[in-house]
Amino acid sequence: MDVELTRLPGIGTKQEFVTGDGRRVGVLTHRDGHRELLLAGREDPDSCVATLPMTEAECNALGTLLGAPNLVAKLQDQQREVEGVNTAQFPIAERSPYVGRALGDTAMRTRTGTSIVAVVRDHVVSPSPRPDFVFAAGDLVVIVGTGEGLKQAAEILEAG
């Protein structure tokens, strides 16, 4: 699926894709950060039948509604591989204390017994990142460890 990015000079950026149904769905991110959900019409695919302004919380809620079950299923799938050792992927959220800080700062192995085995950024995988790897918001951190350790790791990445 191709997500198309269009810059709207003076307004912001629009990211959208076409569903299997042939409708454009997208998000318009204004320069001040507020977002609108876009849904193209069926009769006139160039126009939008809905442009819905959404707050940060609403975006998160909708994202969870759409994406979360999917993510859980994926995690469960991966966890079947080896008994007792699990793999999980955690996003570095915008407000994570580790945005802009090095991997070593998390002291992940010492604190939770888990290992960070890869970081995915913009679909590019950095395998075995070194301690001086600097996190950015939106990175996806792949961690291996026990179930309990992974839970702690998620908390560390979220709250420090």
Add this chain to the structure above:
Amino acid sequence: METALALEELGALFFGLGVLGRLAGRIGISPIPLYLLGGLAFGQGGLLPLAGIGGFTELASEVGVVLLLLLLGLEYSASDLVGGLKRSWLAGIVDMVLNATPGAVAALLLGWGPVGALAMAGVTWVSSSGIIAKVLSDLGRLGNRETPAVLSVLVMEDLAMALYLPITTAVLASLGFLAGLRTVGIALVLLVVVLVVALRFGGAVSAVVDSPTSEVFLLRVIGVALLVAGVASQLQVSAGVGAFLLGIAISEDTAENATRVLSPLRDLFAAVFFVVFGLNTDPREIPAVIPVALALAVVTTLTKIGAGWFAAHQSGVGSLGRWRAGVALVARGEFSIVIAGLALTSASIDPGFAPLATTYVLLMAVLGPVLARVVVPVHGALSGRRRAAA
């Protein structure tokens, strides 16, 4: 006593503009035509001539133009402009040819000579970014597929203004061919330098004005903007262009902060600018130019629709979307008045110029948003009838 009178007049003027702005919001049109009307009402030959505020309003309206163009520049990053240039230069040229020609032809037919033709071409050429962005947002069309095409036409126009304004300034000052060429050269070099600097070292320019305290930030931004505008003006490059280029060079985050702190000031001073333009226009001369203004309005509405239609067609948008793009671009406003204001400073411009430009912008600033609203139902009705006939 003079100060007291000036304060009273200014107070009444600003309060009156506030009332007009509110009215514009109520009926859903741009406040620009109402500010012009306000200026017409108070100016020479109007209902209530204001005497004591000439000195202040004259300078304030200059500051208004500088802020108007500075904020316009802040809207764009250098990469927006370069990207727009690569993608839509053809649409930009079609837009220029279609819309500058009617103004130029009208001025020549009226016997205003090549200088008048050059200025009038600019008045009919440039759409109002301010009005159009507002209308697109109000009508929920920002996500539409034709919208990037509309915006890139605006980008091209704004970029073209960075060359057009200095050329026009030079011609209006009747600098002669060589001096005019030098001015254009300076403008061209400046534009290239600014684009390169902004693309490569945008951070450095931003660092000059940046400050965590909003008070210091505001003072620095305005200080630098007025300095740059003043120097540009001394080089005969037009103060507005200097401010516009500065706006482009200021990069992302700083630009956003600057837009936030400057917007209210811009609204205040730009309102004064429109009023002063109205003040300097004698309303008694308007009836005489109405036929020409109406004819220009009709022709340039059609040519703008053509330009928008073409731009949208280029980005593969369907028929209704092309019409939407066309009518979206019809509104003329702040830039046309900036050009007309520039023209007024020259002795070589016909006295009929200001009333014609005013009347034309009054028509187009109201007509544009109205057309943008009705295009979809009208298109629906027409294609319904066509379907019924088939």
